[in-house]
Amino acid sequence: MEDVRPVEDDCQAGHMQAAQAGHSRRNFIKGVIAAGASVSASSYVFKEGAVARAQAPGAVERLVTLTVNGRQRRVDVLPQETLATTLRYKLGLTGTKIGCDRSECGACTVLVDGVPQYSCSMLTHQVRGRALQTIEGLQAEDGTLHPIQQAVVDEQGFQCAFCMPGFVMNMVAMIDENPNPTRKEAAQFLSGNLCRCADYNKILNVALQGAEYTRRG
Ligand code: FES
Numbered sequence: 001m002e003d004v005r006p007v008e009d010d011c012q013a014g015h016m017q018a019a020q021a022g023h024s025r026r027n028f029i030k031g032v033i034a035a036g037a038s039v040s041a042s043s044y045v046f047k048e049g050a051v052a053r054a055q056a057p058g059a060v061e062r063l064v065t066l067t068v069n070g071r072q073r074r075v076d077v078l079p080q081e082t083l084a085t086t087l088r089y090k091l092g093l094t095g096t097k098i099g100c101d102r103s104e105c106g107a108c109t110v111l112v113d114g115v116p117q118y119s120c121s122m123l124t125h126q127v128r129g130r131a132l133q134t135i136e137g138l139q140a141e142d143g144t145l146h147p148i149q150q151a152v153v154d155e156q157g158f159q160c161a162f163c164m165p166g167f168v169m170n171m172v173a174m175i176d177e178n179p180n181p182t183r184k185e186a187a188q189f190l191s192g193n194l195c196r197c198a199d200y201n202k203i204l205n206v207a208l209q210g211a212e213y214t215r216r217g
C-alpha cells in the first residue's frame with residue numbers, strides 16, 4: 001500500500017531520528033541489553049514449550065502405585081518429577097529433606113530396596129515396583145523407635161537436625177551391611193551425608209550407639 005503520510009510527517013520523523021542519534025551511548029547500550037534480554041527470555045520460553053511438548057500427556061502413565069514404608073500409595077506423578085518431590089509434596093512424607101537438590105548433601109536419603117539413594121536425584125517413575133523406606137517408616141507400629149532413632153535421642157547427636165533424616169537412613173543401611181562398624185568405617189559409610197552444623201563427632205557417636213543397640217536386639 002502506498003505511503004500517504006504528509007511530507008511534514010516525514011520531516012518530523014527525520015527530526016526525531018536526528019534527536020535520537022544525539023541520544024547518549026548509554027541509551028544505545030540499554031537498548032541492546034533489552035534486546036538481548038528479550039532474546040534470552042524468548043529462547044527460554046521456547047525451551048519450556050519444547051519440554052512441555054516432549055512431556056505431552058500419554059507419554060508416560062502418570063497415575064502410579066508406589067510401595068512406601070510397606071504401604072501401597074497411588075499418586076499422580078509428572079514424568080520429570082523427583083522422588084523427593086513426590087514423597088514430600090504428594091505423599092506428605094516431609095521427614096525427607098531437600099538440601100542441595102543436586103546429589104551433594106544427602107539430606108534427601110531414603111532406602112530403595114534397602115539401598116540408600118539420594119531421592120532428589122531419582123525420578124519417581126524409576127522406583128515403581130520397588131520398596132521405598134523413609135524415616136517415617138522406621139518406628140515400629142507399637143511406637144518403639146528404631147535403634148538408630150533411639151541412639152539419636154540418647155546421644156543428642158544433632159544440632160538443627162535438618163541433616164538428621166538423611167543420616168539416619170544411611171545409618172540404617174550401614175548397620176544392615178556392617179552391624180559392628182569401627183568409627184572410621186562409619187565415617188566412611190556416612191561420607192555422602194553432610195552436616196552444615198558440622199556436628200560430625202556426635203553424629204558418629206549416634207552411628208556407633210545405634211549399631212550397638214541393634215546388636216543387643
Ligand atoms: S538434597 Fe539430595 S543430595 Fe542434597
Ligand code: FES
Pocket residue numbers: 158159160161162163164194195196197198199
Ligand atoms: S545438625 Fe544442622 S545440618 Fe546437621
